[in-house]
Amino acid sequence: MRKPDRIIASNPGTLRISIGEVEAGGVSDPRNGTLLSMFSLLNIGERTGNGYDTLREGTYSAGKPDPLLEELWEPDRVRLTLELETSGLAGFRLPGMGGESSPLVTEVEPPRVGQGNKTSD
Incomplete structure (x- = not known):
């Protein structure tokens, strides 16, 4: 789901490793070994468990x-939220969100400082 100030991706099921292991990086436990092998053969995938680290660096x-x-939980899902850069967007329509009917950015909040990673839907 794309919102004016963030992207939210979610998948059914739970993580196969703990959130702490994801944040520490270097641990990989793929659900589909065949798909992982295919991506590796095409040289477009890694098995190093560094995806979250890459997102965090960005x-x-x-x-x-x-x-x-x-x-x-209930239903089991994993959700990842990434905040987007919104400065300078006031008055513009966001691409990929419905063409002419896409949301018009009318107000851009200043960056939140000291509030950690909390977001709301």
Whole structure:
């Protein structure tokens, strides 16, 4: 789901490793070994468990909080939230969100400082 100030991705099921292991990096436990092998043969995938680290480096360099990784229950889901850069967007329509009917950015909040990784839906 894309919102004016963030992207939220979620998948059914739970993590196969703890959130602490995800944040520490270097641990990989793929659900589909065949798919992983296919991507490796095409040289477009890694098995090093560094995806979250890559996201965190990108958000840090953009001056944004770390990605928010959550495990939700009933139903089981994993949700990842990435804040987007919104400065200078006031008055523009966001691409990929419905063409002419896409949301018009009318107000851009200043960056939140000291609030950690909390977001709301």
